[in-house]
Amino acid sequence: MVEEKKHYMTLEGKQKLEDELEYLKSERRKEVVERIKVARSFGDLSENSEYDSAKEEQAFVEGRISQVENILRNAVIIEDDGNNTNVVSLGKTVRFVELPDGDEEEYTIVGSAESDPFEGKISNDSPMAQSLLGRSIGEKVTVNTPGGEMEVEILEVK
Template sequence: MSNEKVYPMTKEGKEKLEQELEYLKTVKRKEVVERIKIARSFGDLSENSEYDSAKEEQAFVEGRISTLETMIRNAKIIEDDELNSDTVSLGKSVTFVELPDGEEETYTIVGSAEADPFEGRISNDSPIAKSLLGRKVGEEVVVQTPGGDMTVKIIAIK
C-alpha cells in the first residue's frame, strides 16, 4: 500500500464527505462549466474578469473534488466497539473545565477531515485533543496552546 495519509472519521463524517463530493461532481461542476461558456461569449478572454473568475472557481472545485476523493479512499471508520468508554479517544465527546475557575467546554474529537470547531468538533491533531487523548475522567491535563499552557480537568467522556 502507498504511504498516503489515513483519515480517521466517523461513519457519518464519511457520508457527509461523500454527499459533498456527489454535489460537486453532479451540480457544481456543471454550473462552473456553464459560467465559463457564458463568459467566453463576452469576447476577448485577456480582459474578461468573468472568465477569469469562472476559471478560478473551476480550479477550486476540481481541487476540492480531488481532496475529497483522497480522503474518502483513505478513510478509516472509527467503530463504536473500538472505543473504550472511560478513556478520551477519537470519536468521543469530552467535557472539561479550565482550572482554576473556567467554564465547562465540550468537544468531540474527530479526524481532521471532520473537524469544525464552530460545531464543537476538534481535530485529533489539535493541541487540545493531543493533550486529552488517552486520559480519563478526573485527570488534570496541561494543554499547550499557542497562547500558552492551560490546565484543564476532565469531567465527562461520552
C-alpha cells in the same frame, strides 16, 4: 511509494463528504461550465474578467473534488468499541473544566477532515485533543495551546 495519510472520521463525517463530492460532480461542475460558456460569448478572452473568474472557480472546484476523493480513499472509520468509557479516545466526547476559573467545555474528538470547533468537533491532531487522548475521568491535564499552558480536569467521557 509514499504511504498516504489516513483520515479518521465518523460514519456521519464520511457521509457528509460523499454528499459534498456528489454535489460538486453533479451540480457545481455543470454550473461552472455554463459560466465559462457565457463568459466566452463576451468576446476577447485576453481581457475578459468573467472568463478568468470562471476558470479560477473551475480550478477551485476540480481541486476540491480531488481533495475530497483523496480523503475518502484514505478514510478510516472511527468505531465505538464500547470498551473503557472512562478513557478519552478518538470519536468520543469529552467534557472538562478549565482550572482554576471553572469554565466547562465539551468537544468530540474527530479526524482533521471532519473537525469543526464551532460545532464542538476538534481534530485529533490539535494540541487540546493530543493532551486529552488516553486520559481518564478525574485526571488533571496540562494543555499546551498557542495562547500558553492551561490546566483542565476531565469530568465526563461519552
